[in-house]
Amino acid sequence: MLNTLYVMTPESYLYKDGENVVISVKGQETFRIPIINIEQIVTFGYMGASPGLMKLCADHGVALTFLSPNGRFISRSVGPVHGNVLLRKAQYKVSDDEHVKLHINKLFISGKIQNCQNIMSRFIRDHGYDESLQSAVRRMTIYKRQALQADGDASLRGVEGEAASTYFGIFPLLIIQQRDDFPFTGRNRRPPRDAVNAMLSFVYTLICNDMVAALETVGLDPYVGFFHTLRPGRPSLALDMMEELRAYLGDRFVLSLINRRQVSKADFVTQGEDGILMTDDCKRTLIKAWQSRKRETITHPFLGEKIEIGLLPYAQAMLLARYLRNDINDYPVFLIR
Numbered sequence: 001m002l003n004t005l006y007v008m009t010p011e012s013y014l015y016k017d018g019e020n021v022v023i024s025v026k027g028q029e030t031f032r033i034p035i036i037n038i039e040q041i042v043t044f045g046y047m048g049a050s051p052g053l054m055k056l057c058a059d060h061g062v063a064l065t066f067l068s069p070n071g072r073f074i075s076r077s078v079g080p081v082h083g084n085v086l087l088r089k090a091q092y093k094v095s096d097d098e099h100v101k102l103h104i105n106k107l108f109i110s111g112k113i114q115n116c117q118n119i120m121s122r123f124i125r126d127h128g129y130d131e132s133l134q135s136a137v138r139r140m141t142i143y144k145r146q147a148l149q150a151d152g153d154a155s156l157r158g159v160e161g162e163a164a165s166t167y168f169g170i171f172p173l174l175i176i177q178q179r180d181d182f183p184f185t186g187r188n189r190r191p192p193r194d195a196v197n198a199m200l201s202f203v204y205t206l207i208c209n210d211m212v213a214a215l216e217t218v219g220l221d222p223y224v225g226f227f228h229t230l231r232p233g234r235p236s237l238a239l240d241m242m243e244e245l246r247a248y249l250g251d252r253f254v255l256s257l258i259n260r261r262q263v264s265k266a267d268f269v270t271q272g273e274d275g276i277l278m279t280d281d282c283k284r285t286l287i288k289a290w291q292s293r294k295r296e297t298i299t300h301p302f303l304g305e306k307i308e309i310g311l312l313p314y315a316q317a318m319l320l321a322r323y324l325r326n327d328i329n330d331y332p333v334f335l336i337r
Helices: 051-059 085-095 098-127 131-148 153-174 195-218 236-242 246-259 280-294 309-324
Strands: 004-007 012-017 020-025 028-034 040-044 063-067 073-077 268-271 275-278 297-299 306-308
Touching: 004 280, 012 040, 012 051, 020 051, 040 195, 051 063, 051 073, 063 195, 073 195, 085 098, 085 309, 098 131, 098 153, 098 236, 098 246, 131 153, 195 236, 195 246, 195 275, 195 280, 195 309, 236 309, 246 280, 246 309, 275 280, 280 309, 306 309
Parallel strands: 004 040, 040 063
Antiparallel strands: 012 020, 020 028, 063 073, 268 275, 297 306
């Protein structure tokens, strides 16, 4: 389930040769792999793939995702929908039930706030007391309580916004190496205006793609969520479930890349007046580190079993499916320590 093929060269074209996925650049074969060895393909570029390759992927249940060279989602090709239709009916029923939907949303957002708070608390334990960080930790405790007591999605979104402002307001303090080379004044995107935001947006895209694949694997519809607004082509449920995983999978990863000097100021270029882009080498470095990170193991706080970090989206999707089927009493949001 961890075997994702990332195609980083924008000029790559994908085609089928027997039961193999073949990548060519300017007409020259550069790579091939048997289709049975991979679960999904993520390609960054516009050259595309042959109809034969798309059918091969569909026949073997391999999702084929197209992103722009900068990581912007373009499209996703999947085969026939699998999974229990009764599970999806239960999902759709909940999406129309304001009471149950609000309960799940409060878990998503309070879990997100708790995980952001835990990152700050861990930083204080590892690097010493800081009044700004400690003050933010105290405020996050209040926001978490307010999220759990929210009387509707509108108030919940308000609490989430306040918590995000507090969290990203202290985010620069978590950068302890190369601080002058990686300034951060708040979350921004489309386009990202600094290197930190460029990496955060890129990694969030990877997490979302993994979350979509996980939901499809367990039989849920990734496009029918509970908190994010439903729009054609928008994987709302994947975006919902990402909330509890952003800090642990995304933010900590980006911070580690900077603090371990795996990336540098030279890995980013300016586009236009404000936009900042990662170089191709930077993307390769990030993907390599991302794949390595996904193979690390943790003990899941609810399941009590050791799993690879890359399987967290699948574990949480499975637990949500169990909750929707009434196999467990509540949805156990993922919380880091």
